[in-house]
Amino acid sequence: MSLSALVGDGSLVVCVGPGGVGKTTVSAALGLAAARAGRKTLVLTIDPARRLADALGLDGLDDAIRRVPLERLGVDVGGGSLWAAMVDTGASYDALIERIAPDEDTKRRILANRVYRAVSRSLARSHAYVAMERLYDAMENGGYDLVVLDTPPARNALDILDAPGHLASFLDGRIVNWFIPELDKPRGLGARLVAKGGQVAKGLLGRVTGQTLLDEIIEFLTVFVTMREGFIARAQRVDELLRARDTAFLLVSSASPSSADDAAWLRDDLLRRHVPVHAVIFNQSFVPVVPDEPHQLRLQLDDADVDARVRALAPELPTTEALLETAHGMRALRKAAAADNQRFQRIVDGLVAELPAGCHRVRAPRLDEEVRDLPGLARLADLLLAGEQPG
Amino acid sequence: MRVAAANDESSPTAELDLLDHRFLLFTGKGGVGKSTLTAALAIEAAARGLRPLVVELGHRATMRSIFGVEAVGITPRAVGHGVHAMSVEFEQSVVEYMAQHIPSRRTARAIVSNPVLDRLFKAMPAVGEIATINILRHREAERDDRGRPRWAPILVDLDATGHALMFLELREVVRHLMGAGPMRRLVDEVADTFADPRRTRLNLVTLPEELPVSETLELHQRIRAARSVAFGRIFVNRVPTTGLLGAEARVEALHEAARSQGDPELLADAVFARAALDNERRARAQIDRLREHLALPVVELPRLVASRLSGDELRALGRAALAPVRAGEGA
Numbered sequence: 065m066s067l068s069a070l071v072g073d074g075s076l077v078v079c080v081g082p083g084g085v086g087k088t089t090v091s092a093a094l095g096l097a098a099a100r101a102g103r104k105t106l107v108l109t110i111d112p113a114r115r116l117a118d119a120l121g122l123d124g125l126d127d128a129i130r131r132v133p134l135e136r137l138g139v140d141v142g143g144g145s146l147w148a149a150m151v152d153t154g155a156s157y158d159a160l161i162e163r164i165a166p167d168e169d170t171k172r173r174i175l176a177n178r179v180y181r182a183v184s185r186s187l188a189r190s191h192a193y194v195a196m197e198r199l200y201d202a203m204e205n206g207g208y209d210l211v212v213l214d215t216p217p218a219r220n221a222l223d224i225l226d227a228p229g230h231l232a233s234f235l236d237g238r239i240v241n242w243f244i245p246e247l248d249k250p251r252g253l254g255a256r257l258v259a260k261g262g263q264v265a266k267g268l269l270g271r272v273t274g275q276t277l278l279d280e281i282i283e284f285l286t287v288f289v290t291m292r293e294g295f296i297a298r299a300q301r302v303d304e305l306l307r308a309r310d311t312a313f314l315l316v317s318s319a320s321p322s323s324a325d326d327a328a329w330l331r332d333d334l335l336r337r338h339v340p341v342h343a344v345i346f347n348q349s350f351v352p353v354v355p356d357e358p359h360q361l362r363l364q365l366d367d368a369d370v371d372a373r374v375r376a377l378a379p380e381l382p383t384t385e386a387l388l389e390t391a392h393g394m395r396a397l398r399k400a401a402a403a404d405n406q407r408f409q410r411i412v413d414g415l416v417a418e419l420p421a422g423c424h425r426v427r428a429p430r431l432d433e434e435v436r437d438l439p440g441l442a443r444l445a446d447l448l449l450a451g452e453q454p455g
Numbered sequence: 456m457r458v459a460a461a462n463d464e465s466s467p468t469a470e471l472d473l474l475d476h477r478f479l480l481f482t483g484k485g486g487v488g489k490s491t492l493t494a495a496l497a498i499e500a501a502a503r504g505l506r507p508l509v510v511e512l513g514h515r516a517t518m519r520s521i522f523g524v525e526a527v528g529i530t531p532r533a534v535g536h537g538v539h540a541m542s543v544e545f546e547q548s549v550v551e552y553m554a555q556h557i558p559s560r561r562t563a564r565a566i567v568s569n570p571v572l573d574r575l576f577k578a579m580p581a582v583g584e585i586a587t588i589n590i591l592r593h594r595e596a597e598r599d600d601r602g603r604p605r606w607a608p609i610l611v612d613l614d615a616t617g618h619a620l621m622f623l624e625l626r627e628v629v630r631h632l633m634g635a636g637p638m639r640r641l642v643d644e645v646a647d648t649f650a651d652p653r654r655t656r657l658n659l660v661t662l663p664e665e666l667p668v669s670e671t672l673e674l675h676q677r678i679r680a681a682r683s684v685a686f687g688r689i690f691v692n693r694v695p696t697t698g699l700l701g702a703e704a705r706v707e708a709l710h711e712a713a714r715s716q717g718d719p720e721l722l723a724d725a726v727f728a729r730a731a732l733d734n735e736r737r738a739r740a741q742i743d744r745l746r747e748h749l750a751l752p753v754v755e756l757p758r759l760v761a762s763r764l765s766g767d768e769l770r771a772l773g774r775a776a777l778a779p780v781r782a783g784e785g786a
């Protein structure tokens with residue numbers, strides 16, 4: 065499925081990639097492209113990307129899903145619409161607890177627990193988990209045709225694959241039994257050994273972290289364990305969602321050597337996990353040097369006799385030393401850009417060489433300005449859809 | 456003992472030598488050049504006779520690729536140019552931490568290799584970060600046979616902003632979470648080192664673009680308010696230069712004449728030059744904005760060609776990064 069087909073027919077697109085390459089921008093541009101194709105589209109970002117709100121013309125972006133004012137773009141989107149939200153870890157976690165807590169008391173105790181607060185507020189790893197939860201909820205209940213998920217940089221991007229299992233493992237039955245054995249009195253020999261392990265673990269933890277944390281952990285587990293089944297079941301469904309056949313992972317990279325290295329690492333990691341990479345998007349991977357043709361990739365400029373050309377303008381523009389110097393400066397600048405494109409090309413080729421067949425390649429140029437409003441996003445969207453390279 | 460909190464009076468001016476600190480921390484948005492700059496400064500530090508150690512957090516393998524070596528792991532290794540580097544992975548550091556705190560090696564091994572306990576430690580709040588600063592503290596404490604610090608300075612590539620804040624705010628995070636105990640002591644000790652302006656400086660790396668600059672200003676505000684660390688320099692990386700500033704009128708004249716005379720190639724050059732000049736002016740305006748708001752040295756680093764940077768280029772970048780500059784006017 066080409067990128068245009070994906071935008072028109074896909075149901076979940078996940079953008080992963082190294083830092084700063086343009087994941088958030090590309091996610092928003094693809095979301096916009098889908099909305100313009102008449103689809104109800106949600107862009108969900110995990111990144112605290114304030115610039116995305118600005119670019120979408122929203123005064124803010126938070127946990128609440130907002131409608132993007134596409135009318136400002138002045139194009140007819142038919143029945144399409146674009147929606148956006150940024151996962152706020154704390155708020156999303158609290159909402160999750162609201163959804164699955166069996167009663168008021170459990171809810172209150174959890175929300176007040178300090179381990180819970182630390183886990184839900186300040187830790188990157190739980191960020192990924194709750195984002196997946198949020199995604200699941202949006203996909204189940206939001207009625208969107210397409211959801212585009214933007215992820216944090218590189219290494220964390222794959223956290224989203226591990227995330228569902230992560231919390232479930234914290235609530236692993238054996239861990240819980242260690243800490244609160246009275247919940248489940250040890251009976252057989254195996255169970256007694258487990259309980260003994262628990263004493264060792266408690267003693268150790270107490271020594272390393274102090275008793276305060278240990279007490280809070282026990283409280284946390286005691287309350288949380290009542291919700292364990294719910295958590296594990298949801299984690300499983302999120303995992304299935306991510307691995308569903310029509311979920312498309314897009315690997316976004318730029319053409320700088322270090323992001324290409326990171327992207328190669330991600331590519332291999334995804335393949336190792338049997339997650340098919342639908343397409344690689346080389347964003348900002350060349351500088352357009354042909355006026356009015358921003359999608360044209362030119363790697364070389366012919367030599368031009370700058371002196372002769374400037375002199376030929378003489379009737380209108382008298383030739384001076386300074387003028388010649390400026391003209392040479394201009395030429396050198398543009399030639400350097402073409403040479404840069406050539407270097408970028410080699411890096412792109414290196415990354416592409418080891419992609420499985422069937423993985424699409426898309427190149428988008430570096431635009432003159434940062435992409436920071438709806439027209440800018442629309443421009444990038446067009447360039448992305450036009451940037452598909454022959455396989 | 457609590458060392459005086461980092462404050463602004465002690466912010467470095469041109470005469471302060473950045474390299475004299477025990478820890479130089481680097482952070483900034485994704486892809487701005489933190490790792491490149493960390494490596495560049497380490498190379499320059501080594502060239503000045505120091506014993507720099509680069510610490511990279513996470514399995515990014517960036518240092519490996521910058522220095523072109525086989526692998527960089529948890530043990531410092533020479534990577535060329537007189538620089539040593541190491542890479543601290545979260546999970547490995549947890550293992551090391553446990554091994555150090557459990558009296559019997561055998562128990563330590565048993566615990567670390569017990570899948571259930573292992574998972575518990577990895578899932579526990581802040582443990583990975585604490586284990587990482589544990590490693591930093593150990594490297595800091597190393598001495599050579601003459602009793603001098605084995606590593607000076609230790610340059611830490613803190614990675615993206617969120618990650619950096621997690622380290623800088625660790626004391627706050629664990630404050631309500633941990634009673635007295637070795638973890639709490641460790642966090643306090645390292646937080647004190649970070650907060651001591653004579654020992655640690657945080658350097659911000661950014662690009663001369665509107666949003667990166669805004670984010671840098673916000674980050675500066677937040678850290679300044681928390682007083683968890685003193686600032687070193689602000690590095691503005693990849694500053695574009697066209698060499699055509701001052702020649703705008705001639706570029707316009709060439710543009711105009713090439714169009715009316717129908718010279719497409721010259722016209723294309725002029726169109727390109729115009730866009731590049733706009734870009735350069737926008738960059739200058741953003742750098743001015745940083746200087747206006749920050750009372751810190753703002754250092755501009757040129758945009759180099761887009762290929763892999765050589766050792767010489769990195770060293771030149773490191774030298775430029777240490778050049779004396781005037782502090783900005785900001786409050």
Ligand SMILES: Nc1ncnc2c1ncn2[C@@H]1O[C@H](COP(=O)(O)OP(=O)(O)OP(=O)(O)O)[C@@H](O)[C@H]1O
Nearest residue numbers: 083084085086087088089217429430431434435485
């Ligand atoms: N094709 C492009 N041309 C010009 N600028 C671009 C392009 N794509 C993205 N940008 C700009 O690059 C910067 C980084 O983009 P963005 O924030 O989308 O990256 P990211 O990969 O999401 O970063 P992070 O890893 O920090 O989340 C932004 O200022 C954005 O406007």
Ligand SMILES: Nc1ncnc2c1ncn2[C@@H]1O[C@H](COP(=O)(O)OP(=O)(O)OP(=O)(O)O)[C@@H](O)[C@H]1O
Nearest residue numbers: 083320321322485486487488489490491693758759
């Ligand atoms: N001054 C410069 N001129 C040209 N290229 C540069 C410059 N500084 C860095 N680069 C290039 O930019 C890319 C990103 O740099 P680097 O990896 O150091 O950024 P980073 O901030 O550490 O990124 P990440 O957030 O992914 O860790 C690299 O390919 C590097 O070679």
Ligand SMILES: [Mg+2]
Nearest residue numbers: 087088111113
């Ligand atoms: Mg982003």
Ligand SMILES: [Mg+2]
Nearest residue numbers: 489490517614
């Ligand atoms: Mg880096």
